[in-house]
Amino acid sequence: MKKNLKDGVEFYTFNIFDNLNLKHCFTTKIGGVSEGTTATLNLAFRKKDSDEIVLENYKRVCDAVGLSYEGIVIPKQQHTNNIKIIDRSEIGLLNNNSLDNTDGIMTNEKGIVLTTLYADCVPLYFYDKKKHVIALSHSGWRGTVKKISVVTVNKMVKDFGSNVKDILVGIGPSIGQCCFEVDESTKIEFEQNINFANDYIYKCKSNNKFYIDMQGINKQLLLEIGLLESNIEIANLCTKCNSDTFYSHRVMGADRGCMAAMIELL
Numbered sequence: 001m002k003k004n005l006k007d008g009v010e011f012y013t014f015n016i017f018d019n020l021n022l023k024h025c026f027t028t029k030i031g032g033v034s035e036g037t038t039a040t041l042n043l044a045f046r047k048k049d050s051d052e053i054v055l056e057n058y059k060r061v062c063d064a065v066g067l068s069y070e071g072i073v074i075p076k077q078q079h080t081n082n083i084k085i086i087d088r089s090e091i092g093l094l095n096n097n098s099l100d101n102t103d104g105i106m107t108n109e110k111g112i113v114l115t116t117l118y119a120d121c122v123p124l125y126f127y128d129k130k131k132h133v134i135a136l137s138h139s140g141w142r143g144t145v146k147k148i149s150v151v152t153v154n155k156m157v158k159d160f161g162s163n164v165k166d167i168l169v170g171i172g173p174s175i176g177q178c179c180f181e182v183d184e185s186t187k188i189e190f191e192q193n194i195n196f197a198n199d200y201i202y203k204c205k206s207n208n209k210f211y212i213d214m215q216g217i218n219k220q221l222l223l224e225i226g227l228l229e230s231n232i233e234i235a236n237l238c239t240k241c242n243s244d245t246f247y248s249h250r251v252m253g254a255d256r257g258c259m260a261a262m263i264e265l266l
């Protein structure tokens with residue numbers, strides 16, 4: 001990924017999506033109007049900031065990245081592996097859409113800005129360069145264990161006729177293996193659901209905890225179903241290590257803002 005700065009807004013983009021018919025970003029804390037613990041670019045409604053402040057933050061991001069402000073759609077993420085195909089009836093920032101229990105969204109329509117929110121979980125971006133389908137999925141540890149990455153690709157294949165070899169994937173900034181410390185019960189969830197999980201789990205020497213590489217697991221899950229390694233870009237950016245740049249739940253708890261993953265077909 002590379003860091004971009006436009007009109008004071010700092011955001012990351014994947015090199016793999018350069019020069020394609022899409023716009024996308026992963027936002028940071030930098031460039032908005034929020035104050036206090038959500039300073040400054042919080043993109044989550046109904047946390048601490050008024051709607052007006054969050055709307056202004058989205059406006060700034062859209063202007064900087066070149067995304068369509070009117071086309072934004074945000075699902076109500078619940079750590080599921082439910083994916084929905086979006087149509088225009090669901091767009092609009094204050095649209096009380098029906099996207100409950102939805103952690104992945106997908107479309108082949110131009111002008112719809114798929115948006116999902118983060119503060120340590122893994123953002124996954126998908127683009128089928130032949131069928132012109134985009135998707136985003138929110139892969140926290142529960143979503144990773146439920147293989148939302150694989151569920152997303154399977155839906156692109158089933159509903160849009162995608163060939164897995166045409167799908168580009170960006171795996172965005174999240175809590176890294178350096179910082180994603182879990183107890184044994186979480187470790188066991190990974191082992192029971194992902195047959196290669198142990199290759200991505202590291203035992204802490206000083207206590208009974210474990211460290212898990214969720215970006216790496218998501219990449220390996222995608223390779224196993226036939227995606228090409230050259231079509232996957234992994235951020236290798238840890239949101240906890242870089243909490244000056246990113247909101248991190250593990251650093252700040254619930255009293256914080258959220259970053260957004262956003263993608264739009266042109």
Ligand SMILES: [Zn+2]
Pocket residue numbers: 175176177178179180238239240241242
């Ligand atoms: Zn870290």
